[in-house]
Every structure is written in C-alpha cells, then in structure tokens.
Amino acid sequence: MMTMTPKQDTMAARQDTGQGTAKQGTARQQETTIRIPGLINDLTLMHVTDCHLTECDERETAAIREAARNRAKVFADQLDGGDTTLGIFQRFIDDSNEQQVDFTVFTGDIIDFPSQANLETIRAAYDRLNSPFLYTLGNHDWYFDGRFTDEVRAEAYPQFRDWISTTPGCDVRTVGGVKLIALDNSNYQVTREQFETIREAAALDEPYLLFMHIPMYLSGLVKDVVDKWKAPILMGASGWDPEVREAWQVRHQDESTGEFCRWLASPDSGNIRGIFCGHVHLNHTDAFREGRYQYVTASGYTSTSRLIRLIAD
Ligand SMILES: [Fe+2]
Secondary structure, X not given: OOXXXXXXXXXXXXXXXXXXXXXXXXXXXXXXXXXXXXXXXXXXXXXXXXXXXXXXXXXXXXXXXXXXXXXXXXXXXXXXXXXXXXXXXXXXXXXXXXXXOOEEEEOOOOEOOOXXXXXXXXXHHHHOOOXXXXXXXXXXXXXXXXXXXXXXXXXXXXXXXXXXXXXXXXXXXXXXXXXXXXXXXOOOOOOHHHHHHHHHHHHOOOOEEEEEOOOEOOHHHHHHHHHHHOOXXXXXXXXXXHHHHHHHOOOOOOHXXXXXXXXXXXXXXXXXXEEEEOXXXXXXXXXXXXXXEEXXXXXHHHOOEXXXXXXXX
16 A cells, blocks of 8 residues: 655645635645535535554454554554554544534544454544544454455444444434435445435435445546556446456445446436545545536545535535
C-alpha cells in the first residue's frame, strides 16, 4: 500500500467538480460542498475512513499478536515520523469535536482486525465524540484470520451490535431534514433487504447521502484503482481476472448488487446528493449520475478525512 504524496492529494482535491467543490485543508482534510435545494439549515459532516488501527495485547493468541505486529509495521512505514494510526484516529475525534460538526460518519476499516484492544479503543473514542455518528464496516473491521468470507463477517457482527442494528448493516438517520444512510457492502454485495431499506428511504423524496465502504464501479475511477491495487476492487466491477478475484476472495456478484448499482446510476435513486466511501485508499470524485457525485476519501492513516458542507441552494 502506498502513501499519497501531498502533491497527489492536491491533484485529487482539484478533481471535485460540479455540485461538489474541494480545497486542501490542514492535515489533508478534503472539503466538499454540496448545494441542496430547500435545505433549511446548513449542515457540516465529517467523513472518516480506513484508519486501520492495530491495537492488540496479551488477551489475543501469540499468532494473532504476531500478525498484528506485522500489520502495524506495514502502516508504520507509511506514517510521518513518530506518528501512529492510533494517534491519527484520536486526532480525527478531536477534529470532529473542535469543528463542532453536526454528524460524523465512519465508513469502515477503522480497525484493521477485531481484537479486543481495537474494539475497546473505538468504543472509548466513539464515547467521547460529541456529534451523533454512524459506523459501517469495511472488510478489515471483521476480518481476523485471512478469510474475507460472509461467514466470518456474520460471526463478527455481534461485536458491533451497539453501533449497527442489522446484519449486514443498513442504518438510516435523519439530521436537519437530510437522511444519512450507512450501508455495509464490505463483501462487495448489497442484499435485497438492504436495497429495500434504501429504496424506502429514497421514496420519501427527502435529500439523502449514502455512506459505504466499497465504492461503486465507475469507468472514471477504475483505472486509478487498478493502477494502485492491480485489481478492480469496486462494487459492481466487471473485468476481474478469475485468479485475481480468487486471490482477493471476492465472490461472484449477487443479482441484487447489480440491480442496486443500476438503480443508483438512474433517476430512480431520487434525491440522493452524494455517495461517500473509502476502501481503495485514494481521493477521487466522479459522477455516478448526472450532477450527482461519488466521493472516495483516502485512508485515515494518511491523516486524510473529509469535511462535507451541505448548504441551501
Ligand atoms: Fe482499508
């Protein structure tokens, strides 16, 4: 995994166009402004993704502690001198509190694996967060032993029950007349039940934002993703090499996932005002429907987050 240089960050920030605009902030904070007709009060949201915490202690087996040390080294090599994934994550909580945002959304891979120490760390952090928040899982929040399977995810889910109401998650909150939807697509799939929850929320015609770990496949995004990861690790992606797909443990697409992607890209997705995701560890903005944008945010461990300003049009 490569760390983005400040120059790359700036270039990525300039890609925000149309309804969204962006500028380079402190600590590589991306800024996105979305104009929403009829919005009564302006809102500010903070989006955090892919912090990959590697906290681990003697409560885990020796094999897990060894694996955790190896993963910690992977990230340590990419951090500014003396910084830690934990320190960066705690600063995001501080930033959210200091900026007095109306809502914070965490879109997965906040922890690199669900060790007891990692789970305690995020619980304490969420407890000191002043804003309401949503947390949806990435493939790393639930992965532990090299298996990225639906069974492993289902087994891990009870540990996240205080924050996510269904398995797989699809939680909806309303803030200032805007619906925020946190969707767990961390196995690259969306179930019929999840799709139905989102379709019901969309049918109310209130503006809504969708937050999920894995970005939707877009032709303008896939090249950057394949350049970085050598695989199209996107929801609804076509063009997988079968061996590469197997190595990534990405199973074949469910019909409901394909239907959901087509629905998002069509006017049927109604008053959606943005999709926000992570997973691929790069900043990217591209339209998924005329005038509607998918904002991919780089990994938290590069000190990148995204401030989302919703303003009345
Ligand atoms: Fe990640």
